[in-house]
Amino acid sequence: MRAGRGRRRWAVCLLAALALFVPPALPASAHAPTSAAAARAAATPEVIPALTGWTAGSGTLQLQQGSRIVSPAAKRVPAERAPAKRAPIKRAQADAATFADDLAAATGLRLPVVSGGEPRAGDLVLRLDPGARELGAEGYELLVSDTVRITGATDDGLFLGTRTVLQMLHGQTVLPRGRTVDVPQYPERGVGVCACYIHISMPWFERLMREMSYLKLNQLWIEAKVASDDYPKTKFWGYYTKDEIRQLSAMAKKYHITLVPEINSPGHIDPYLQNHPELQLTDSSGAKSPSRLDITRPEAYSFYTGLLDEALTVWDTPYWHMGADEYMLGSDYAAYPQIAAYAKAKYGASATPQDAFIDFVNRVNAHVRADGRTLRIWNDGLTGENTIALDKNIDVEHWTPEAQQPPSALLAQGHQVMNSAYSLYLIRGGSKMKTQALYDSDWTPLRFEGETLTGPQPQVTGAKITMWPDFASEQTENEVEADAFMPLRFISQATWGSPKPAATYTGFADLANRLGHTPGWNNVTRLPLKDGTYALTLPDSAKRLTTAGTTQGAPAKLAADPDATWALSATPDGYYRIRAVRGGTTTGNCLDMVSGRRYLGAPLEAGATITQQSCSDNTRTQRWQLTTKGDTVTLVNAISQLGLAQNTDGLAVQMPPDTQPPTALRPVAR
Known part of the structure; x- marks a missing residue:
């Protein structure tokens, strides 16, 4: 377990000694670094949390399409010891796949993951060493030379080392050469x-x-x-x-x-x-x-x-x-x-x-x-x-x-x-x-x-x-x-x-x-539709989302109303305000969730009716999350986290998704 009882912080003096250890001279990169890259290589890498210590090497390492992620390979062990030995290896191999996904998102490089074998120049090598007691339960050693070598005594430490590499890259593909032993003070x-x-x-x-x-x-x-x-x-x-x-x-x-x-x-x-x-x-x-x-x-x-x-x-x-x-x-x-x-x-x-x-x-x-x-x-x-x-x-x-x-x-x-x-x-x-x-x-x-x-x-x-x-x-x-x-x-x-x-x-x-x-x-896609006016229709019906009247507090419903449209506009926090449109004119009424029992100010009663209320930029219950699936959308209230669904009377109500999934609506631009 990660934050188990009885774990203790490693002595600061030990960390300082490890951080001051100077590795042998590291070979220069095959790619001549720019002046900016050279300056970056000479400085302590910028990461949060900061490294416990860093000993700079010479030059930089360039990751390329030929680079690989080398995960720990499973070793043959006696059957009675297999469960204890193989679990960290299995997790480390899963972490290698996560690391590959994150590297692709950060740098655009989709690197293959291989299990074991001899590392090649430019590889990122993940290594488990249970004997590295100085690393503790979550510490790791990072050595950047011709390869990027991350060593952890546990799979936890190994995984945290990959997080440092992601931050060091800053979305680029160049790493400064050097070494750190980085161990947390608190478990x-x-x-x-x-x-x-x-x-x-x-x-x-x-x-x-x-x-x-x-x-x-x-x-x-x-x-x-x-x-x-x-x-x-x-x-x-x-x-x-x-x-x-x-x-x-x-x-x-x-x-x-x-x-x-x-x-x-x-x-x-x-x-x-x-x-x-x-x-x-x-x-x-x-x-x-x-x-x-x-x-x-x-x-x-x-x-x-x-x-x-x-x-x-x-x-x-x-x-x-x-x-x-x-x-x-x-x-x-x-x-x-x-x-x-x-x-x-x-x-x-x-x-x-x-x-x-x-x-x-x-x-x-x-x-x-x-x-x-x-x-x-x-x-x-x-x-x-x-x-x-x-x-x-x-x-x-x-x-x-x-x-x-x-x-x-x-x-x-x-x-x-x-x-x-x-x-x-x-x-x-x-x-x-x-x-x-x-x-x-x-x-x-x-x-x-x-x-x-x-x-x-x-x-x-x-x-x-x-x-x-x-x-x-x-x-x-x-x-x-x-x-x-x-x-x-x-x-x-x-x-x-x-x-x-x-x-x-x-x-x-x-x-x-x-x-x-x-x-x-x-x-993360939070705003799937452009601001504009839409008819929100049932995919297999002429019914649309509309309201029972034009007054404030009128309930929303799904009914045959060929003139019912809504003006959708994105809010600064990534939701939509949904304003009623009548006769081609945008009204001052917005789709809102105010009915039913409230907790901490939030309307949380399942089955409560959705209504139109006077629009206000500061009313968070008037904000709706839209989720797309194919050519349809579903609406979930930003505060209650309950979806818009129709009841047996055709009224729009909020419902938990496991009880009644949100009603799919097809947005048709007007």
């Missing part, structure tokens, strides 16, 4: 995405994972609901189907990313408890709390562990995150006397209500560990008011100060601790990371909220940025993607731990923009 270099309540599209997640791999980020926390067969009352949008979760797991494996899925409990569990009032925590006045699980009820524990067991049949992960944050947000334990009574009955007269909370977390931990996984929680539920101890083998993600349980106390108790600080949050439609201030202040994962640690801290596993959807209707996911560009690059640099590549944030941002997105980024 967990992460990103978090709360796809809680709302559904974030699968293409968005794939673009994120590709960006993460390009930047050597290796962990993705996702809070997302798996559509349950065992608990059908919990299935309401925005869930993910089990096939979608399998796809996310496959993507993560391809890009060497460890997934950390979460179902939050015992607080913030309303996405599951909405239709289970019997499990909701009830206060002393008899009022139920739909966001809180009643931890005193045995059936509540069975309900939660049943959900996680079902989810873990499709998540491919060594971890489970149970959240455990903000259980008493906006209230306190005194309003729920049954919790104190439960704690005292189980742990004695001196027990506190928080003992019941810790007890619930520890029981979930035992359940998760019995399945061979590690439990993770947020830190804010740990106030120090408990008399029983939290299990030491639970990893804690620290995001907010707790006076009685600062990071140093959690470390002293034996926990692995990840820095998930509030200062690293991107709030959808709300506050954003102050990335420039963090970079210019030399922020490191040792700077927690409320406490900065010093000296070696091997139990501090790393850090992550986290994206939250608090104001989901205020930004599209494409806008969130744009906001994350520099934070992703910052956390990559901060967690790799190498010297900063630029003294100031301005220089760092300039470098980031020069390097750009991962290869192939511009191949």
